[in-house]
Amino acid sequence: MPLRRTALKSGPTKTATGQATSRGATREQVDVAIRTGLLAGRFIPGKAVTIRGLAAELGVSPMPVREVLQRLAAENALEVKPNGRVQVPDMTPARFDEVLKARLLLEPELAELALPHLTAGDAANLQSIDNDIDECLVSGDAEAYMRLNHAFHFSIYRATASKVLLPLIDSLWLQFAPFMRTVYGRVGTASLVDRHKEAIRAVELGDKQALRTAIAADISQGMGLLGKEILAGA
Amino acid sequence: MPLRRTALKSGPTKTATGQATSRGATREQVDVAIRTGLLAGRFIPGKAVTIRGLAAELGVSPMPVREVLQRLAAENALEVKPNGRVQVPDMTPARFDEVLKARLLLEPELAELALPHLTAGDAANLQSIDNDIDECLVSGDAEAYMRLNHAFHFSIYRATASKVLLPLIDSLWLQFAPFMRTVYGRVGTASLVDRHKEAIRAVELGDKQALRTAIAADISQGMGLLGKEILAGA
């Protein structure tokens, strides 16, 4: 039983809404659907995900789902077990340390590279996102918080038009996001801290070093402290 | 017409040689076949690669090839153009700089993490690989050199049993390997320099900092100098 029949596709070359579909459009839609679901924490680590299940839920044939699952497995966002079953990998302390280390190496670097491309308008946009984040923190909407936090960071990183570093960081976010969702589910969102305002100020001033430290601190405090605590308790 | 009929599969559950095939074995074989081909530089950047072509060459149906190509595209080892065609992405100066930067950030780090796990036997194995590399340099076998150089680095990195950093570095190698093959094709292998002996000595001594600098220097000199020169001339 499909949870929600989004009916991505109906006609051969046009969708019900009249929108033209180009090459690989179905796969693309399936890809963003699953990807955003992962980043928003709508998938539970350890929970198996079936091809036919997702296909039915999205109203498409198993075919594009198979390919997307393979893609996400290649990015280590999903794990293919020896029997072929696909599941969201569950977090281990060793894995968590590695993701944290990799983030601290790559994200400040890409932020610095992005800095020259960021305009005043971008800074204002970041400010707007951060305001929405503050609302989510008090309202306790963890899913919206994760979506906005992702938008905040990648609004910076994407300014580089990077084709190498950015995909690597993308892969990292896909790996830790589902776990962080479970963390927020336990500790709530009220205790979350970030260094976004420092980052915005660094962007406005064009201060490379300040941006690096703000991003690094944001990662260490937002992810590092919470995660280590949970993993120690589990 | 298949260039070489390797006939990976014939029967439903057994192959012609009587070897038992388990779940996803065909895809696995296709994956390593293309992956090693990429790392050895047997694919030319910019050259399109067709599903049916590879399928015929490997003696399998297009199905597993499709999934493997999607995987490699997700790792940025291959590029899917808007029309759906898949090709080895060609190198640009910006892309090259990013790969170099990412390698310098990640590989010394993972090498340092690997150091405590490396035994005297591992050091001897590295020495053996490096001896083979020296032979390739004088004989001019670029493909064997690339394979051995990859084996050298990943013999170190794999000691960590890393599930995060290692795949990231894997992705990077898949991205620059095809380009480097073209570089070696132009300048030959005689002029290649590496810092492998320093790295081996650092492993033997258990010197973290020395290993880091050896790896970093190996990357900068082996890849950085050559690549920048070629890209400048192109």
Place this chain on the structure above:
DNA sequence: AGCAGAATTTTGTGATCACAAAATGACACG
């Protein structure tokens, strides 16, 4: 009731098909 074993259903995999878009080649016209 507890549990081993068989029957049934679910699931991933590889193959094949139909179709449309794109690339390629042939060919006539300026």
Place this chain on the structure above:
DNA sequence: CGTGTCATTTTGTGATCACAAAATTCTGCT
């Protein structure tokens, strides 16, 4: 001789099928 146009072929995509392995459920025995 170059060039635009049309026919042919190639190619990716999504769907469906057949099959085997795995998971699940049911059943019968102790």
